[in-house]
Amino acid sequence: MYLGKNSTAINWDQSYKNHNYTWTIEGPSPELVSLLCVEMIKPPGLILDIGCGLGNEAVFLSSLGYNVHAIDHSQEAINMCMSRHRGHPVTWRAESVTDVSLQDESVHFANDRGCFHVIPAHLRKEYVDEVYRVLKPNAALLIRGSLVTNDYWDEVSEETIDMYFDEDRFVRGPILPMKIFSETGGIKGNMVSIKKR
Ligand SMILES: C[S@@+](CC[C@H](N)C(=O)[O-])C[C@H]1O[C@@H](n2cnc3c(N)ncnc32)[C@H](O)[C@@H]1O
Numbered sequence: 001m002y003l004g005k006n007s008t009a010i011n012w013d014q015s016y017k018n019h020n021y022t023w024t025i026e027g028p029s030p031e032l033v034s035l036l037c038v039e040m041i042k043p044p045g046l047i048l049d050i051g052c053g054l055g056n057e058a059v060f061l062s063s064l065g066y067n068v069h070a071i072d073h074s075q076e077a078i079n080m081c082m083s084r085h086r087g088h089p090v091t092w093r094a095e096s097v098t099d100v101s102l103q104d105e106s107v108h109f110a111n112d113r114g115c116f117h118v119i120p121a122h123l124r125k126e127y128v129d130e131v132y133r134v135l136k137p138n139a140a141l142l143i144r145g146s147l148v149t150n151d152y153w154d155e156v157s158e159e160t161i162d163m164y165f166d167e168d169r170f171v172r173g174p175i176l177p178m179k180i181f182s183e184t185g186g187i188k189g190n191m192v193s194i195k196k197r
Pocket of ligand 1: 012023024025052054071073074077096098112113114118119
């Protein structure tokens with residue numbers, strides 16, 4: 001299914017309705033676990049999960065005692081999260097990363113596994129401005145995205161990250177190659193941790 005660079009919430013709704021979510025993994029990704037280990041963010045800090053999909057990482061974070069605000073543009077994905085993860089105290093919201101219902105400088109950590117690389121180019125600045133608005137100073141955003149640009153994704157690379165996350169507002173870590181695991185094997189990707197100054 002084409003979910004390319006001009007994708008909308010409706011495309012994603014259709015994917016979730018059709019049970020076409022090959023990007024999902026059960027449980028948290030290893031890189032998220034490692035980053036939390038290094039960052040040592042104390043629960044119950046507020047974590048924003050951006051483009052949470054079926055909510056597996058959000059639920060993992062919540063089970064560690066964090067307050068989790070999990071957002072996805074797709075109402076269908078959020079409906080599935082609410083029914084699959086009943087009882088988990090995650091705040092599920094069908095909202096876009098370009099308009100997050102959180103206060104300024106309230107978020108201790110933001111998690112993005114596969115969302116930034118599907119955000120259309122004309123919305124990327126809004127993504128970055130909104131993440132900047134809600135992050136606390138020195139708080140990190142973890143992004144994982146495709147190594148290459150194709151019909152489905154834009155690459156997460158030094159060039160694309162530096163184009164949007166300006167040095168005046170952010171400090172970027174190294175862009176590290178990794179595999180974005182999924183139920184169907186996964187794709188080659190890059191990950192990067194970016195801190196608000
Ligand atoms: C490749 S999926 C990754 C989902 C999940 N993070 C995971 O690892 O399984 C990308 C997700 O981003 C969501 N998304 C796309 N555009 C968005 C936007 N503007 N705001 C919030 N979520 C968005 C999609 O609905 C989809 O669930």
